[in-house]
Amino acid sequence: MKHTILQILLVALTATGLTATAGTLKIVTTTSDLAAIAKAVAGDQAEVHSICSGKEDPHMLQAKPSYILQARDADLWIRLGLELEVGWEPPILDGSRNARIREGTRGHLDAAESALILDIPTVKVTRAMGDVHPQGNPHYWLDPLNGRRIAGAIAERLAEIAPDGAATFRANAAAFQRALDERMFGAALLKTVPADRLWDMTEDGSIAAFLADSANRDNAAGWLAAMQPLRDQKIVTYHRSWIYFAHRFGLGIAGEIEPKPGVPPTAAHLRELAETARQQKVQIILQEPFYSRKAAARLAGEVNARVVVVANSVGGQPEATDFLTLFDLIVKCLTDR
Amino acid sequence: MRFSSVYYLFPLVAALATAPGVAQTANPDTKPETVQSLQAEITRLRQQMEEQRRAFEERFGLMEKKLQELSATAPLAMAASNHPAAVAGPAPATYLPVLSSRLGAAGQSMNPDVSATIDLNYHADDAKEGLSHVLGELPGFGHAHAGGEEHHHGVANGFNMSHLELQFSAEIDPYFKGSAIAAISEDGAEMETAEIETTGLPGGLKLRGGKFFSDFGYLNAQPSHAWDFVDRPLVYQLLLGDHGLNDKGLQLSWLAPTPFYLLAGIEAFQGDNEVAFAYHGEDPLPQRDGPRLWVGWLKAGPNLPGNHGLQFGVFGATGNHQEEHDGNADTFADHWLDGDSSFWGGDVVYKYNSPKPYGQGDFTLQGEYFARHRDLELVAVDAGGPPPALIGNRRMDDQDGYYVQAVYGILPRWRAGLRWEQVGLTNASELPDGASESYGTSYRVGPMVDWSLSEFSRLRLQLNYGDYETAEGQESVTELYLQWVVSLGAHGAHQF
Numbered sequence: 001m002k003h004t005i006l007q008i009l010l011v012a013l014t015a016t017g018l019t020a021t022a023g024t025l026k027i028v029t030t031t032s033d034l035a036a037i038a039k040a041v042a043g044d045q046a047e048v049h050s051i052c053s054g055k056e057d058p059h060m061l062q063a064k065p066s067y068i069l070q071a072r073d074a075d076l077w078i079r080l081g082l083e084l085e086v087g088w089e090p091p092i093l094d095g096s097r098n099a100r101i102r103e104g105t106r107g108h109l110d111a112a113e114s115a116l117i118l119d120i121p122t123v124k125v126t127r128a129m130g131d132v133h134p135q136g137n138p139h140y141w142l143d144p145l146n147g148r149r150i151a152g153a154i155a156e157r158l159a160e161i162a163p164d165g166a167a168t169f170r171a172n173a174a175a176f177q178r179a180l181d182e183r184m185f186g187a188a189l190l191k192t193v194p195a196d197r198l199w200d201m202t203e204d205g206s207i208a209a210f211l212a213d214s215a216n217r218d219n220a221a222g223w224l225a226a227m228q229p230l231r232d233q234k235i236v237t238y239h240r241s242w243i244y245f246a247h248r249f250g251l252g253i254a255g256e257i258e259p260k261p262g263v264p265p266t267a268a269h270l271r272e273l274a275e276t277a278r279q280q281k282v283q284i285i286l287q288e289p290f291y292s293r294k295a296a297a298r299l300a301g302e303v304n305a306r307v308v309v310v311a312n313s314v315g316g317q318p319e320a321t322d323f324l325t326l327f328d329l330i331v332k333c334l335t336d337r
Numbered sequence: 338m339r340f341s342s343v344y345y346l347f348p349l350v351a352a353l354a355t356a357p358g359v360a361q362t363a364n365p366d367t368k369p370e371t372v373q374s375l376q377a378e379i380t381r382l383r384q385q386m387e388e389q390r391r392a393f394e395e396r397f398g399l400m401e402k403k404l405q406e407l408s409a410t411a412p413l414a415m416a417a418s419n420h421p422a423a424v425a426g427p428a429p430a431t432y433l434p435v436l437s438s439r440l441g442a443a444g445q446s447m448n449p450d451v452s453a454t455i456d457l458n459y460h461a462d463d464a465k466e467g468l469s470h471v472l473g474e475l476p477g478f479g480h481a482h483a484g485g486e487e488h489h490h491g492v493a494n495g496f497n498m499s500h501l502e503l504q505f506s507a508e509i510d511p512y513f514k515g516s517a518i519a520a521i522s523e524d525g526a527e528m529e530t531a532e533i534e535t536t537g538l539p540g541g542l543k544l545r546g547g548k549f550f551s552d553f554g555y556l557n558a559q560p561s562h563a564w565d566f567v568d569r570p571l572v573y574q575l576l577l578g579d580h581g582l583n584d585k586g587l588q589l590s591w592l593a594p595t596p597f598y599l600l601a602g603i604e605a606f607q608g609d610n611e612v613a614f615a616y617h618g619e620d621p622l623p624q625r626d627g628p629r630l631w632v633g634w635l636k637a638g639p640n641l642p643g644n645h646g647l648q649f650g651v652f653g654a655t656g657n658h659q660e661e662h663d664g665n666a667d668t669f670a671d672h673w674l675d676g677d678s679s680f681w682g683g684d685v686v687y688k689y690n691s692p693k694p695y696g697q698g699d700f701t702l703q704g705e706y707f708a709r710h711r712d713l714e715l716v717a718v719d720a721g722g723p724p725p726a727l728i729g730n731r732r733m734d735d736q737d738g739y740y741v742q743a744v745y746g747i748l749p750r751w752r753a754g755l756r757w758e759q760v761g762l763t764n765a766s767e768l769p770d771g772a773s774e775s776y777g778t779s780y781r782v783g784p785m786v787d788w789s790l791s792e793f794s795r796l797r798l799q800l801n802y803g804d805y806e807t808a809e810g811q812e813s814v815t816e817l818y819l820q821w822v823v824s825l826g827a828h829g830a831h832q833f
Contacts, residue, residue, distance in 0.1 A: 053643070053644075055692045056644065056690065056691075056692040057692070057694050060690075060694060060695070060696070061690065062646070062688065062690050062699075062831065062833070063830070063831070063832060063833050064638070064646030064688065064690070064833050065598035065636075065638030065646060065647075065648050065833055066598060066638065066639075066640040066641065066646065068592070068598060069597070069598050069638075069640065072541065072592060072594075083828070086828045086830065087792070087828065087829075087830050087831070088830055088831075089830070090830040091830050091831065091832045091833070094536075095592070095600075095832075096592070097538070097541045097542065097543050097592050099536065099537040099538075099539070102536060102537075127791070127793060131791075131792075262791070263791075264695065264749055264750070290692050290693060290694055291694055292694075292749070
């Protein structure tokens with residue numbers, strides 16, 4: 001009896017060993033945006049799965065057995081971090097019994113470490129402030145520059161996990177970054193000014209002065225040129241999820257429909273917000289499809305603004321098939337009149 | 338500040354160099370006015386030194402502040418402006434988070450995550466002697482108690498506090514993680530759980546040890562504040578008592594390398610459950626060494642697409658059970674039983690995770706079925722007990738029960754649910770005197786509605802209507818619960 005149990009265990013162990021080594025790399029990401037970037041970097045060298053589909057709010061996800069199965073076979077687990085996945089990542093990682101992807105190993109990549117992070121609290125945060133993330137605002141994938149940086153981090157990590165593919169991963173990441181640069185600035189502008197310099201100018205805001213020059217303005221294309229008419233405009237968003245996008249494109253945020261992060265709107269807050277929005281001449285109210293549109297519609301009526309409902313993640317709407325088309329879609333929705 | 342002490346020396350050196358007169362103070366024929374002028378000179382130099390020191394300190398303070406600001410707010414922005422186009426820098430030597438913005442968190446990172454659950458409820462029922470009395474009187478499910486030691490956890494009409502649950506958890510080292518729950522009541526503290534588990538075993542294996550909740554079924558291992566109803570289902574209450582199956586022991590579980598989710602576990606426990614696997618071990622009952630209880634379970638889940646999750650489980654447990662009975666109610670035990678107790682059953686859980694925020698549209702359907710079999714031998718009798726001739730005869734019990742419940746997110750943050758329960762579908766006992774008894778079935782139904790203001794607080798209203806087949810006949814009891822439960826501290830994660 002003891003022998004048979006041992007034999008069964010041994011066979012099972014060998015079987016798991018085999019499944020772990022055979023085949024291509026398996027990457028599991030917590031969100032669809034990270035999956036889109038990982039796909040671009042890994043190319044055909046890895047299978048990439050995302051836990052969130054892009055249609056749901058990653059704050060609210062619940063662990064389920066099939067997620068554990070995905071994590072069980074993963075060689076690399078990539079998360080957004082900043083405690084966004086705190087409610088469901090631990091049971092999945094624990095349940096997977098996959099020592100390769102435990103936090104602190106090289107199979108566990110926290111994308112936030114390579115990203116530019118905003119909204120890092122400078123005072124002690126308490127839960128009375130709502131769903132404030134003590135390490136910073138986790139919606140950083142909505143800054144295209146962060147997509148660029150995350151691609152680099154994924155390439156480097158993959159190069160460590162699978163050194164044979166290192167050159168491919170780095171080349172793929174560079175190609176993704178070039179494509180992103182072109183979508184952001186347009187090919188003509190990139191011929192005259194290096195991409196680094198242009199990203200720098202979007203960071204410190206000097207891009208506005210730069211584009212005031214008609215030669216530069218004529219060369220500019222892509223998201224930068226499309227968003228130019230909205231520069232310095234104030235918008236209202238539902239959740240504090242668009243600050244990265246706004247920062248990169250020079251939009252101002254007048255306020256949020258949620259009185260505190262994660263707290264549903266109240267009538268009193270909406271009255272106050274309407275006042276602010278009127279003062280700041282808000283013309284756009286921006287929100288994700290999964291939030292109720294009632295509050296935004298009401299506010300829009302009061303302040304004569306238009307409501308823009310657009311996905312904030314790859315897969316959230318059919319058009320957003322990858323990281324680049326996500327921004328195509330957002331820019332199109334914001335600029336369509 | 339260690340820089341500044343070095344720079345104190347600068348003005349000192351400067352002063353010595355620019356004031357040769359200081360070196361001449363030892364000259365014996367120095368005139369008083371020279372002394373005076375020298376003293377004035379020294380005072381002036383001292384003032385100068387002090388001024389310079391202050392200026393240096395001020396500038397260093399500013400520099401330090403600037404450095405702090407830079408590293409706190411924009412370390413990556415600096416990196417970005419230098420090489421935003423580079424494919425990331427050289428690989429870091431370690432994978433620990435290095436963002437300086439996280440230094441605050443890093444300072445606490447070795448501390449265990451700590452959280453506490455506070456659970457207040459108001460209960461009212463219309464039973465003559467309280468609900469726990471009714472449940473204690475259900476024929477076939479009668480409690481096993483050790484003399485007069487039994488303590489009722491039954492809810493009182495009015496306010497009740499569940500235990501304050503103080504939870505700790507942390508990674509112990511690269512091989513183990515640990516967690517513990519101290520259940521603190523007004524009467525003192527109890528160790529609810531204290532467990533260690535492996536984190537790095539190969540082949541999908543995990544070993545757990547300590548005092549922990551058995552992972553059989555669905556509800557048993559869930560903390561009570563995560564339940565969808567205030568109280569535990571009848572079948573749990575009657576077959577396993579007030580604490581569920583929570584014992585000292587070891588668990589080995591295995592996540593199979595199958596294309597669907599398959600988790601198997603085996604547990605060895607000391608065997609100290611108050612209802613199902615009781616142990617007294619005092620004469621005339623035989624002593625038995627632990628582990629006295631073995632549990633096995635299997636959970637499987639198909640890969641459902643999208644936001645659907647499904648899990649099936651089967652389980653079985655077998656162990657030793659001893660009872661002391663007081664047949665004539667004179668507070669002295671008068672007959673003793675010893676033998677085997679086992680239960681088996683199945684559970685199913687389906688969850689739909691709606692894309693709408695704040696839990697609106699989420700749906701959970703769960704159900705569990707248990708059957709138990711007890712085979713006990715009458716080992717001793719005393720005055721007032723059954724006739725001694727019956728010693729060696731057996732008492733057999735077969736009881737079962739199930740519950741099914743559904744919960745739906747009716748509005749953002751609001752959920753409504755309904756639970757239906759039945760116990761005693763099979764309810765038969767064979768007594769040592771050869772008599773065969775068959776008892777009736779009891780049922781209970783309860784709607785609930787709850788409102789979660791955030792992930793950390795919840796208010797709940799629940800009703801139970803039960804029809805119980807007691808020894809004195811049918812008894813109906815209506816119960817009302819109002820619950821206010823909150824959790825403080827670390828953000829917990831919930832299992833499926």
